[in-house]
Amino acid sequence: MTAMIYPTTNPAATEVMVVSRGEGPYIYDQAGKQYLEGMAGLWCTSLGYGNQEIIEAATRQMEQLSFSHMFSGKTHPSAIELADKLAAMSPIEDARVFLGASGSDANDTLVKLIRYYAVASGQPERVKIIARDKGYHGVSLASAALTGLPANHTHFQLPFDALGVLRTGAPHYYRCAEPGETEADFVARRARELETLILAEGPETIAAMIAEPVNGAGGVIIPPEGYFEAIQGVLDKYGIMLWDDEVICGFGRLGTAFGAEKLNMKPKMMACAKALTSAYVPLSAAIVAGDIADAIAGPASDMGVFGHGYTYSGHPLGCAVASKVLDIYVRDRLFEHAATLGVYMAKRLSEFADHPLVGEVSAMGLLGALELVANKTTKQPFEGMKVAQFCAKAAEDNGLIIRPLGGNRMALCPPLIIQEVHVDEIMDKLGRALDSTLDFVTAEGLTV
Ligand SMILES: Cc1ncc(COP(=O)(O)O)c(C=O)c1O
Structure with missing residues (x-):
């Protein structure tokens, strides 16, 4: 011990x-x-x-610049290169990238961005987030509250109400279908349940729904045919954003760059980590559509600062490794x-x-x-x-x-x-x- x-x-x-x-x-x-x-x-x-290519890229970066932060207007070449590569690869329109060190912190960043955006876009009450049973989004206080697994909730007194977390059912046909229900019926029921929840809470109070393309830690749950199309239809009807947690599915796991492409999701924001660096070093990315980033830029400049960032946001080592890893994925x-x-x-x-x-x-x-x-x-x-x-x-x-x-x-x-x-x-x-x-x-x- x-x-x-x-x-x-x-x-x-x-x-x-x-x-x-x-x-x-x-x-x-x-x-x-x-x-x-x-x-x-x-x-x-x-x-x-x-992988020697990654080891060499990491060594070069550590020799060149082992650390530089990104607060107060500072940046460095490896971060700029990586953000551009990620934005080009992501299915999100005019994507903008915030860097961190773990999947949990990427999801926390998105919670903050949602709240900041709500104020900036003149809808300060629009902050609630729909999350699903059997979803896994991390273990920080906010991301654990979004996670839908009891083992990650028990004994922690998580801030579900403070964060406005709403829960809807898992897309698990094998376990959650009612007797005699076809896959199509099950999908239609999940979409109906979602709409009922949205109407009960008030659509104007709900900002986003978080979902993994395929739930990983919840059991590798593959949604039935047509699931995300049905969910997306409901969200679009009420102006609720789809928040795609790509921490497992991102970077080829499902056979496409992102799970969103494979499952026909149309996200406005996504969280990435893990395979972004193939886990050679920690790095995460919270990616949002350009209109969200633009909307927060105005108020932030009036206030003087967007008050969220980690010491290791855009750590040069993580950026250099991720850049090399993305190149290898594409080249090979x-x-x-x-x-x-x-x-x-x-x-x-x-x-x-x-x-x-x-x-x-x-x-x-x-x-x-x-x-x-x-x-x-x-x-x-x-x-x-x-x-x-x-x-x-x-x-x-x-x-x-x-x-x-x-x-x-x-x-x-x-x-x-x-x-x-x-x-x-x-x-x-x-x-x-x-x-x-x-x-x-x-x-x-x-x-x-
Ligand atoms: C889908 C998903 N989101 C978020 C996380 C949290 O990532 P991390 O453990 O890097 O904080 C995980 C971790 O397994 C995950 O699978």
Whole structure:
């Protein structure tokens, strides 16, 4: 036991693995055991480990300028270059970029920008934000309040009311559909529920709805066909902005530059982090449409300052690394690669649909999940996380990292640089882990 307080960890189960080295899509523990990193760390190491081009770009930047802040009119070349690249890549019109260091702080920045914009545009009451069950947007006080997972709320007394957080249902057909409801009916119901919520609260009080294209930490939930089109129709009707959380889906994860393109979302703002630097160093971006940035520029200049910024906003190291990472994504056509290989991964993953423990198979691009259930016919879930945790440990014993998420969903999110042979390795190891899990569940009498 060290002096460390560990993040998102059961305090009774710390230091179960010491990761000491990484190379390509593999990591190695202290004993030298190799693992295929089937989760790209925390959905972030898209270019894998030990990429020399990135290391050289980082070294050059540290030799040239190791730090420069961006307060009070200062800037530096790497930040300007990155902001222009990001704005050009993003689907947002006339995009403007605010830089931070984590997905949580990018979402916090957007909460502040929404509030600032409400005042600047003469609608000071328009600050409420709609968020969804099973959404994950971070752990700072504001982003945790937007998150829709009980584990991130319990005991923290989060400022839901102060922030005007409104909650609507998850787009999870497998778990949330009513008996006999088709996917189209389910989508129509979700859109109706959203409209009812907006009318009950007063559309003039609601600024935005936050949504991940595919919910990641909530269980890799892929919305049914037509979901975002239906949601967007309701939001547009009441002048409510779509706030796209691209922290996982951004930069090719779903086979397109951003999840918004794949799922036909029309966002006015988005949060990016993780694969923006392929997690070589921390960096995030809050991106908004030009009219929002322009509207806040007026009042800010009257007041003398837009009073929000981090010491590490636009850190030169993060900017130089992100710039190089974006160049590599484009040069190596990695978004297209994720789309093509994603079709293969989905096909291989769907082979587990017949496994006695598997209730739902979800896959899009290089993101996927299996939901483990106690009964395939009734979809009865396992209680707690014991079964998912066993399965993740069994995968680890076989040399594969996967992540157990709430609802006993086993997530997969491998680095974008993997090839078909790695998909096959993942499926072989996952298959063995599932079989050991079945033995465990049978021995413990957990199926029904
Ligand atoms: C969709 C989404 N948004 C925001 C965050 C928060 O990012 P961070 O952990 O960098 O604060 C995450 C982290 O997993 C995420 O998945």
